[in-house]
Amino acid sequence: MIPMTVCGLVSAIVLTVFVVVTLGFGIIVVVPLIIVTYYTSYRDVWTDQPLSAA
Incomplete structure (x- = not known):
């Protein structure tokens, strides 16, 4: 949660x-x-799926 908060601020x-x-x-x-x-932060914090380049 801290990364999303810092990114948001x-x-x-x-x-x-x-x-x-x-x-x-x-x-x-x-x-x-x-x-x-926000979407990238959400994916990084709450999912285990890797971000795809496509």
């Missing part, structure tokens, strides 16, 4: 600054990035 802080600096246009990049990082 760091992502929230860094990506919020990115969105503010780009005057809201960064949200187009930030939302998919948050979804991918």
Whole structure:
């Protein structure tokens, strides 16, 4: 659980600054990035399946 919490906090802080600096246009990049990082963290913490490259 700690890796997911740290990833969430760091992502929230860094990506919020990115969105503010780009005057809201960064949200187009930030939302998919948050979804991918959350899914990867979830798979790493809660499953034993290896991540496939495909």
